[in-house]
Amino acid sequence: MSTSPTPxxxxxxxxxxxxxEAEEQAKLPYKWRQTIGDVDVDVPVAANLRGRDIVVEMTKTKLKVGVKGQEPVIDGPLPHPIHPSESTWTLETSSSSGKEISLHLDKSNKMQWWSGVTTNAPYHLDTAKITPENSKLGDLDGETRGMVEKMMYDQRQKEMGKPTSEEEGKMAMLExxxxxxxEMDFSGAKMS
Structure with missing residues (x-):
């Protein structure tokens, strides 16, 4: 009989x-971070390189990044699809003595954490332990924001014992x- 661990x-x-995980991620030849909506990757390269020396291929399900004529730094299937048309890359001077290829990958599923940049990466995060950042309503797209605002309104209404937005709509239709x-008598009408 095993006992569960104490807090x-x-x-x-x-x-x-x-x-x-931090030690394993530090061994990667690139740095990466994510939010629930996107993934950013920084790949250090030599200071003398220019954009034409860089190879970046982004498709919905695959990523390849490197320097022409060299083995790619990243080359493999993505763990989840991205929007290639909304994803970008730039070559920037880094704070150290070189440059870096900075990639911004726009996740297709904005509700999914990634365990790694590619499925063939040597180290992966335990996504169950990711603590999501606090988000603001303004960060959401219009449809999602409307749905969340409606849910928040309905929750407040219920807490105060008042009708929800749906119930208010039914009452307005009845009025x-x-x-x-x-000519009709509504004295015995009940709302359910």
Whole structure:
């Protein structure tokens, strides 16, 4: 019979896992970070390189990055699809003594964490342990924002014992119907 770890044992294991992941990620020939909506990758290259010396191929499901005539730094299938037309790359002077290829990958699924830049990367994150950043309503697209605002409004209304937006809509339709049909008796009508 096994016992589940205590909170302090679990915290120590999580801390050790994060340290191991950070060490593994540091061994990669590039740096990467993600938000729920995108992935940014920085690949260091020599300072004398120009844009024409760089090879970047981005498709919906594959990424290849490197220097012409050399083995690619990144070459493999993406863990999840991207929007290639919304994804970009630039060659920039880095804070160290070289340059870096900076890639911005726009995730197709804005609700999915990636465990790595490619599925063949040597190290992967445990996505179950990712703590999402706080997001603002303004960060959401119009349709999602409207849906979230409606849910928040309905939640506040329920907490105050008031009708939700759907119930308000039904009551407004009933009032309109009553005005259109004054000959009808609605004294016994019940809303459900």
């Amino acid at each position: 302090s044992e679990r915290e120590a294991k999580d801390k050790a896992d994060r340290a191991r 309109k119907f009553k005005k259109q049909h004054p």
